[in-house]
Amino acid sequence: MNLDQSKAQMRKGLLEFCILSVLAGGEAYPSGILERLKRSGLLVVEGTLYPLLTRLKNDGWLSYRWEESNAGPPRKYYRLTEEGHTALTELTAAWHTLVESINQTLASQQTTPTL
Amino acid sequence: MNKTFTINLGGIVFHIEEDAFDVLSQYLNAIKGHYTHAQGRDEILADIEARLAELLSTKVGKNRQALVLADIQEVIGLMGKPEDIFGGEPASDPAPTDQAEKIRRRVYRDPDDKVIGGVCSGIANYFDFDPLWIRLAFAVSFFAFGSGFLFYILLLIVIPEAKTASEKLEMRGERVDIHSIGKTVNEEMGRVKERVNSLAEEAKNSARRARPAARNLSEKVLNALYDVSYYTLRVGAKFFAAIFVVVGLALMVALMGSLFGFGGLIHISNNGISSSYSLKDVFLIFFNDEDKMALVGIGLFLLIGIPLLMLVYKGLRILFRIPVRNRAVSITASLLFLLGVAICLWMAIDLGAEFKTTGRQVQAEEIKTPKGGVLYIEAKNNGPIPDEEDDEDLQALDEKTLLQLGKWNLLRRDGKAIAYGNAQFDVLPSKTDSFELVIFRIASGATKKEATARANSIQYRFAQLDSVVQLDNYYETAYDQKWRNQKVKIRLRVPVGKAVFLSPSLKNILFDVENVSNTLDGDMMGRRWVMQSDGLHCMDCKGINTRSESSDWDDDEEESSKKSDQKKEKVL
Numbered sequence: 001m002n003l004d005q006s007k008a009q010m011r012k013g014l015l016e017f018c019i020l021s022v023l024a025g026g027e028a029y030p031s032g033i034l035e036r037l038k039r040s041g042l043l044v045v046e047g048t049l050y051p052l053l054t055r056l057k058n059d060g061w062l063s064y065r066w067e068e069s070n071a072g073p074p075r076k077y078y079r080l081t082e083e084g085h086t087a088l089t090e091l092t093a094a095w096h097t098l099v100e101s102i103n104q105t106l107a108s109q110q111t112t113p114t115l
Numbered sequence: 116m117n118k119t120f121t122i123n124l125g126g127i128v129f130h131i132e133e134d135a136f137d138v139l140s141q142y143l144n145a146i147k148g149h150y151t152h153a154q155g156r157d158e159i160l161a162d163i164e165a166r167l168a169e170l171l172s173t174k175v176g177k178n179r180q181a182l183v184l185a186d187i188q189e190v191i192g193l194m195g196k197p198e199d200i201f202g203g204e205p206a207s208d209p210a211p212t213d214q215a216e217k218i219r220r221r222v223y224r225d226p227d228d229k230v231i232g233g234v235c236s237g238i239a240n241y242f243d244f245d246p247l248w249i250r251l252a253f254a255v256s257f258f259a260f261g262s263g264f265l266f267y268i269l270l271l272i273v274i275p276e277a278k279t280a281s282e283k284l285e286m287r288g289e290r291v292d293i294h295s296i297g298k299t300v301n302e303e304m305g306r307v308k309e310r311v312n313s314l315a316e317e318a319k320n321s322a323r324r325a326r327p328a329a330r331n332l333s334e335k336v337l338n339a340l341y342d343v344s345y346y347t348l349r350v351g352a353k354f355f356a357a358i359f360v361v362v363g364l365a366l367m368v369a370l371m372g373s374l375f376g377f378g379g380l381i382h383i384s385n386n387g388i389s390s391s392y393s394l395k396d397v398f399l400i401f402f403n404d405e406d407k408m409a410l411v412g413i414g415l416f417l418l419i420g421i422p423l424l425m426l427v428y429k430g431l432r433i434l435f436r437i438p439v440r441n442r443a444v445s446i447t448a449s450l451l452f453l454l455g456v457a458i459c460l461w462m463a464i465d466l467g468a469e470f471k472t473t474g475r476q477v478q479a480e481e482i483k484t485p486k487g488g489v490l491y492i493e494a495k496n497n498g499p500i501p502d503e504e505d506d507e508d509l510q511a512l513d514e515k516t517l518l519q520l521g522k523w524n525l526l527r528r529d530g531k532a533i534a535y536g537n538a539q540f541d542v543l544p545s546k547t548d549s550f551e552l553v554i555f556r557i558a559s560g561a562t563k564k565e566a567t568a569r570a571n572s573i574q575y576r577f578a579q580l581d582s583v584v585q586l587d588n589y590y591e592t593a594y595d596q597k598w599r600n601q602k603v604k605i606r607l608r609v610p611v612g613k614a615v616f617l618s619p620s621l622k623n624i625l626f627d628v629e630n631v632s633n634t635l636d637g638d639m640m641g642r643r644w645v646m647q648s649d650g651l652h653c654m655d656c657k658g659i660n661t662r663s664e665s666s667d668w669d670d671d672e673e674e675s676s677k678k679s680d681q682k683k684e685k686v687l
Binding site for chain 2: 030031045047050051053054055058073074075
């Protein structure tokens with residue numbers, strides 16, 4: 001496993017969480033979500049998004065509605081469901097715990113503690 | 116200049132160049148290959164297609180209408196490779212992923228290794244043979260009445276040439292063997308199973324939700340049934356396609372053989388004698404014009420051959436998954452078939468005209484009344500059909516080759532074709548007080564004159580020796596007169612008070628003789644019959660069980676000619 005792959009794996013694990021947090025700000029269609037994720041450098045290829053959205057929708061965390069577009073095919077606008085909101089809250093809590101513990105792990109491994 | 120296709124991507128129509136199209140469809144297929152139905156494949160695919168359409172619609176405008184390879188490569192780069200897309204998802208099953216990367220092999224003609232059209236090398240490639248063997252096999256089959264040649268032409272039409280790079284890739288794709296065929300069948304059966312399972316799941320769920328879902332469920336049942344039968348048919352189709360090809364080819368060889376006079380049409384006569392005739396021999400019985408015969412040959416070839424060719428064509432297409440490139444083949448085939456129908460109809464009408472009128476010649480001969488008052492009638496077997504249970508005769512006949520059309524027989528004697536027919540013998544009361552033998556010679560023709568002349572040319576003999584009248588079993592007609600419904604009817608008029616003895620040798624010609632006891636012909640032979648004012652009475656029938664119901668044999672001329680027509684069709 002090389003470095004690039006490790007980084008990609010790390011990002012992929014967090015992608016679901018990111019999608020949920022993007023959608024917490026209101027409904028959006030895939031291209032919009034993509035814009036936000038790309039800006040933050042979390043997404044490398046667009047295709048990754050679609051299976052994730054479908055899975056989240058099938059799990060009941062997301063719902064969508066169709067909207068006509070004057071440029072191109074009709075768009076799916078996704079938004080969080082009640083379940084999705086609950087899940088996001090839990091995931092956010094989990095994220096903070098995770099960041100804290102990772103930081104602690106990193107700190108304890110440094111040869112000269114910076115205190 | 117490049118060829119373009121028109122595609123519908125996410126509901127938007129695009130014009131796309133051929134090479135770009137190949138790359139795009141391979142890309143979408145690869146994505147499809149990663150997922151099974153149950154995991155929402157169709158939905159994901161639709162989403163991806165919609166996004167691709169959105170991206171691509173920015174590429175085309177007023178100045179540029181067609182998508183090129185670079186556009187496709189750019190959006191695929193943006194979208195990511197299938198491995199990247201699904202990398203984060205739990206893999207559905209490693210096997211399909213593996214398979215999607217391999218391109219399934221298809222049969223193509225190989226333009227880089229060809230002698231005539233690259234057919235042999237293409238087939239060899241498909242089955243991993245050395246092309247040399249296929250070429251040899253074809254070279255040999257060219258001698259099977261030219262059917263190998265026809266088959267080659269057919270393959271040349273059916274199998275497309277590998278032109279683009281992707282087609283050449285497909286040509287050398289994953290090997291097709293028993294293993295991979297088995298895999299395909301398993302996959303398709305798997306899909307059926309999946310559909311049934313998901314339906315069972317649905318049923319369980321809807322049962323819980325009760326009524327409102329019922330309609331929904333029935334729709335799903337229908338859909339599932341459709342899917343199940345579709346996949347089953349697809350598996351079955353390959354099987355039937357293989358049968359089509361094999362049967363079609365075999366029939367084609369038989370047709371070519373019989374049309375071009377090499378092979379034989381096996382005909383088994385009533386006597387159980389099998390003889391081999393080519394269709395040409397059969398035509399010769401009806402047509403005396405070489406041009407018409409050639410026309411009939413062409414007509415029949417189109418009428419029977421074109422459907423056979425199409426059978427093989429469709430079979431090959433299903434078997435080797437060859438897509439339809441243009442409809443020219445089917446249209447040409449349909450037109451040729453219609454032409455065949457037209458020619459055959461024309462020839463049938465033309466031939467029908469030869470049967471328009473009937474001519475007859477009547478020959479009445481007075482027979483001296485024998486001293487005892489009993490006239491003995493017997494038949495002389497002058498014809499080609501031997502008496503039964505005479506193996507030696509059967510053997511001899513076999514060599515002469517015999518063809519039967521109803522009561523009409525064709526044989527070769529001393530290299531010359533001769534036609535024979537059974538005479539029909541009847542016994543009727545005489546109006547005078549002496550015996551009289553009347554011979555009717557009957558034939559059809561286009562005009563009355565022609566028909567009468569043809570009837571006159573029929574040869575039929577009889578002889579009287581004291582009290583014995585010997586009738587010929589068969590009449591003979593010159594072969595070049597062709598078959599024109601020739602018949603010979605003999606009527607013996609018996610004066611009241613006189614008797615006849617019907618010899619068993621009459622069995623082939625005795626034809627529905629009226630008598631007061633309604634005795635069947637078979638029971639009338641070997642007995643004496645006396646003519647009285649009300650008809651024939653049996654003189655030696657005491658204690659013999661005779662049938663009382665009237666026989667259903669029909670003396671009507673129309674009827675008997677119909678019968679022989681039916682037999683004629685059977686032979687053809």
